Amino acid sequence: MFVFKNPVTAMSTTEFSRPQRLVLYGEPWNAYIGLLRLFDERRHLRITYDRGALEIMTLSPEHEQLKRLIGRLIVALTEELGLPLIEYGSMTMKRRKKLRGLEPDECFWIQNEALVRQLEAYDLRRDPPPDLIVEVDISRSAVKRMGIYAAFKVPEVWRYRNNRLDFEILDENGEFAVQPTSRAFPDIPADEINRLLALRGRTDHNAVVRQFREWIRTRTG
Numbered sequence: 001m002f003v004f005k006n007p008v009t010a011m012s013t014t015e016f017s018r019p020q021r022l023v024l025y026g027e028p029w030n031a032y033i034g035l036l037r038l039f040d041e042r043r044h045l046r047i048t049y050d051r052g053a054l055e056i057m058t059l060s061p062e063h064e065q066l067k068r069l070i071g072r073l074i075v076a077l078t079e080e081l082g083l084p085l086i087e088y089g090s091m092t093m094k095r096r097k098k099l100r101g102l103e104p105d106e107c108f109w110i111q112n113e114a115l116v117r118q119l120e121a122y123d124l125r126r127d128p129p130p131d132l133i134v135e136v137d138i139s140r141s142a143v144k145r146m147g148i149y150a151a152f153k154v155p156e157v158w159r160y161r162n163n164r165l166d167f168e169i170l171d172e173n174g175e176f177a178v179q180p181t182s183r184a185f186p187d188i189p190a191d192e193i194n195r196l197l198a199l200r201g202r203t204d205h206n207a208v209v210r211q212f213r214e215w216i217r218t219r220t221g
Contacts, residue, residue, distance in 0.1 A: 020058035023142045027054040029099055036092060036101075048102040048143045049094070055143045066160055066197075067105040067136045069205050073193060074108055074132065074158075076209050077185055080216040084113040088122070088130070093152060095124050100148045106134035110184050129154045132184045137161035150174055156183045158193075165193050187219065 024031075032049035035056065039045050048055045071087070078085040086109045094101030107130035109116050115128055129152050135145065137159060149157055150170060157168045157176065167190045168176040169183050182188045192215065199208050 020060070020139065021142065022056045024054045026052050028052075029096055032094075032101060036094075046090075046103055047092075048141060048145055048148070049100060050143045050148055051099045053143050055141060057139065057141065060138065063105075063136050063138050065200070066138070067134055069197070069200065069208065070134050070136070070158060070160065070165065070193075071106040071108075072205065072209050073196065073212055074106075074134070076213055077188065077216065078110060080213055081185070081220065083110055085110055086113045086116055086119075088116075088119075091122060093122070093124060093129075095152065097125075098151050100151055102143075102145055102148050104130070104133040104149075105136050108132045108184075124152060131155060132182075133157045135159045146176055150176060158182075160197075165190060165197060 027049075029049070032047070032054055035047055035054070039047065044059055046055075046057045046059060048057070075085065075087070077083075088107050088109075090103040090105055091107065092101060092103050093107075109128070110131045112128045112131055116122075119127065133149060133154050133156070135149075135157050137145075138161070140161075146157065146159070146168070153170065153174075155170050159166050159168050166178045167180070167182050169179045171177050180189055180191070182190075196208050196212055199211070
C-alpha cells in the first residue's frame with residue numbers, strides 16, 4: 001500500500017472544501033505516481049497533479065452523465081460528417097518534465113487520429129495531444145486543470161461549467177479563449193450543443209442524440 005513519506009506535513013497542508021475532494025500541497029512527483037498505481041482499478045476517482053499540488057476527487061452522478069452525453073454528441077458528429085475518430089476516454093496524461101498530470105473526462109483524436117490508431121501506451125513526449133477534450137467542471141477543481149491542458153498543448157477543450165458548455169480554444173500565446181465555434185468542427189456553434197444539453201431531464205439521451213443527428217443533416221444535406 002502506498003504511504004506518503006511525510007504524513008504530518010501532508011495533513012498540515014490539506015484543504016477539505018467538500019466531502020468529495022482532498023487537496024495536498026508540496027507533494028513530490030513520486031507521490032502522484034504512487035497514487036495512480038494505488039487507485040489504478042478505481043477510476044471513479046480523478047487525480048490531478050500540478051507542480052506539487054495533488055488533488056483527489058470523487059465524481060458525481062451528474063458529472064458522469066454530462067461527460068457521457070457530451071461524448072456521445074461528439075461521436076455522433078464525427079459519424080455524420082464522415083470524420084475519423086479514436087476515443088481514449090479518461091486515460092491518464094502526464095509529463096514528469098512538466099510536473100503535471102491528470103485524467104480528462106473524455107479525450108478524442110480526430111485530425112490526428114491516424115497517429116494514435118494503434119496506440120498501446122500513451123507518451124506525451126512522442127504522441128500528439130488529443131485534438132479535443134471534454135472537461136465537466138461542476139465541482140470546481142482546486143488545481144487549475146486548464147493550465148495543465150495548455151501546458152500539454154491541447155488545442156481545444158469543451159468545458160462545461162455554470163450550466164453552460166463553452167468551446168475553449170488554445171491561442172498562439174498558449175492560453176485558452178472562449179470561441180463561438182469549434183476548431184475541430186468549424187461549422188458547429190456552442191449554442192446548438194447547449195440547446196441539446198438543456199433537454200437533459202426532459203427526454204432520454206438517445207432522443208437528444210437523434211435530434212442532434214437530424215440537425216447536422218439539415219446543415220450538411
